Amino acid sequence: MERTEAAYPELSGKSYYVMTFGCQMNVSDTERMEAILSDAGMERAPSAEHADLVLLNTCSVRQKAEDRAYGNLGHLKPLRSARPGMLIGVCGCMAQREGEDVLRKAPHVSLVIGTAQIHRLPELAATAWRTGERLVATDLPARRSLEEIEAEEDLLAGLARGRDPHKAWVPVMYGCDRFCAFCIVPMTRGAERSRRPEEIEAQVRAAAAAGRKEVTLLGQTVNSYGHKLPRGITFAELLRRLNEIEGIERIRFTSPYPMGFTDELIDAIAELPKVCEHVHLPLQSGDDEVLAAMRRGYTVAEYEKVYWALRERVPGISITTDLMVGHPGETLEQHENSLRTVGRLRFDAAFTFHFSPRPRTRAARMPGQVPQAEKMRRLAELIELQNAITMERNASHIGEVLEVLVDGPSDKDPSVLAGYARNNKLVHFPGPAHLAGELCQVRITEAHIWGLSGERA
Numbered sequence: 001m002e003r004t005e006a007a008y009p010e011l012s013g014k015s016y017y018v019m020t021f022g023c024q025m026n027v028s029d030t031e032r033m034e035a036i037l038s039d040a041g042m043e044r045a046p047s048a049e050h051a052d053l054v055l056l057n058t059c060s061v062r063q064k065a066e067d068r069a070y071g072n073l074g075h076l077k078p079l080r081s082a083r084p085g086m087l088i089g090v091c092g093c094m095a096q097r098e099g100e101d102v103l104r105k106a107p108h109v110s111l112v113i114g115t116a117q118i119h120r121l122p123e124l125a126a127t128a129w130r131t132g133e134r135l136v137a138t139d140l141p142a143r144r145s146l147e148e149i150e151a152e153e154d155l156l157a158g159l160a161r162g163r164d165p166h167k168a169w170v171p172v173m174y175g176c177d178r179f180c181a182f183c184i185v186p187m188t189r190g191a192e193r194s195r196r197p198e199e200i201e202a203q204v205r206a207a208a209a210a211g212r213k214e215v216t217l218l219g220q221t222v223n224s225y226g227h228k229l230p231r232g233i234t235f236a237e238l239l240r241r242l243n244e245i246e247g248i249e250r251i252r253f254t255s256p257y258p259m260g261f262t263d264e265l266i267d268a269i270a271e272l273p274k275v276c277e278h279v280h281l282p283l284q285s286g287d288d289e290v291l292a293a294m295r296r297g298y299t300v301a302e303y304e305k306v307y308w309a310l311r312e313r314v315p316g317i318s319i320t321t322d323l324m325v326g327h328p329g330e331t332l333e334q335h336e337n338s339l340r341t342v343g344r345l346r347f348d349a350a351f352t353f354h355f356s357p358r359p360r361t362r363a364a365r366m367p368g369q370v371p372q373a374e375k376m377r378r379l380a381e382l383i384e385l386q387n388a389i390t391m392e393r394n395a396s397h398i399g400e401v402l403e404v405l406v407d408g409p410s411d412k413d414p415s416v417l418a419g420y421a422r423n424n425k426l427v428h429f430p431g432p433a434h435l436a437g438e439l440c441q442v443r444i445t446e447a448h449i450w451g452l453s454g455e456r457a
């Protein structure tokens with residue numbers, strides 16, 4: 001895989017700009033795309049207006065995300081008309097799902113590049129510039145050998161340099177084998193596959209050497225890491241290996257699958273000093289029948305067992321979740337059951353959504369689709385309940401001293417620093433900008449719906 005200026009003279013002296021939407025995996029993919037394009041002789045432009053190649057790294061998880069991507073493509077149209085030499089490309093999950101349809105719907109787009117074809121970016125961009133052709137590359141790795149895939153994904157992940165000077169995001173596994181009824185990820189990201197532990201370790205060591213204090217391990221079901229690797233390794237074992245790396249102060253991971261929390265993993269979270277006290281534990285629904293329709297693979301009672309084990313065995317842990325209302329067939333009673341579960345568990349925070357039918361998923365074809373207005377009403381009820389719980393959970397930290405990794409001055413007030421506590425709560429406190437990247441002890445004085453504020457202890 002050659003990635004040098006000489007390999008693609010068409011790219012030399014040109015600039016790129018990547019717009020990123022969606023999850024942390026997309027943020028991590030963007031870092032890889034930027035590294036690949038820079039290695040091919042291109043420069044990063046400060047904005048789309050200044051770039052020769054503009055890429056949209058898209059999300060497909062909800063219809064709204066795709067509408068937004070097409071909206072953004074629309075905004076780029078006048079730019080493209082004014083500069084005919086400019087190339088526009090669509091990458092990520094929507095590119096994977098829509099393929100050639102993107103070219104039909106957006107005639108000013110020249111490249112459609114799927115989630116497993118990022119490594120071909122320089123070649124495809126160079127060909128498009130040389131020939132004027134519009135190109136689509138959306139093969140998933142199932143068509144290549146496991147060895148090829150592993151080697152390529154390790155290489156690509158290792159290339160990412162990251163723009164955040166204090167934190168690194170490291171993919172440890174890709175894809176998902178679970179096929180929840182509502183979810184498009186298995187179609188856009190392909191089958192589950194794990195990276196080799198030595199490669200992950202090397203990448204985390206490099207991040208530490210570059211001054212990163214925090215690393216977040218990424219995967220669609222991150223805690224199923226390793227079980228398909230020839231020399232089996234569990235996610236807990238990976239955490240133990242990474243915990244030994246000097247310079248790294250904090251380890252996070254997202255998103256786990258609730259039933260993947262073995263005793264071994266809960267022990268690792270409780271015992272390892274660098275693993276932060278926060279778990280994002282997607283519940284989706286608090287009703288057994290809806291969970292079965294979603295094919296989530298657990299009941300509320302089984303989920304609760306994991307939830308309370310984490311709360312009991314990891315002191316100070318915060319638990320956040322994903323909650324969906326209006327899955328096809330969800331009755332009013334089932335929705336109310338779900339609200340009762342949420343009221344009982346009292347999550348620290350939740351990402352709340354209404355069901356959005358995704359093409360080729362089982363749920364899109366299910367009978368009993370809930371009308372949009374009713375989905376919105378249920379969502380408003382859920383948000384009101386969860387907001388009150390989030391406020392209560394946040395208020396429970398008043399008077400505590402929390403360790404905060406400072407990101408830098410807050411966007412709204414440069415005299416206030418913003419950073420995250422180990423429990424993943426956003427904390428604001430007054431302080432000088434030079435503390436960015438430092439771990440500060442902060443006494444919490446106020447709680448908000450968005451997080452906490454305080455002063456240096």
Ligand code: SF4
Nearest residue numbers: 176178179180183185
């Ligand atoms: S486990 Fe997560 S990524 Fe996999 S299908 Fe279910 S919701 Fe989607």
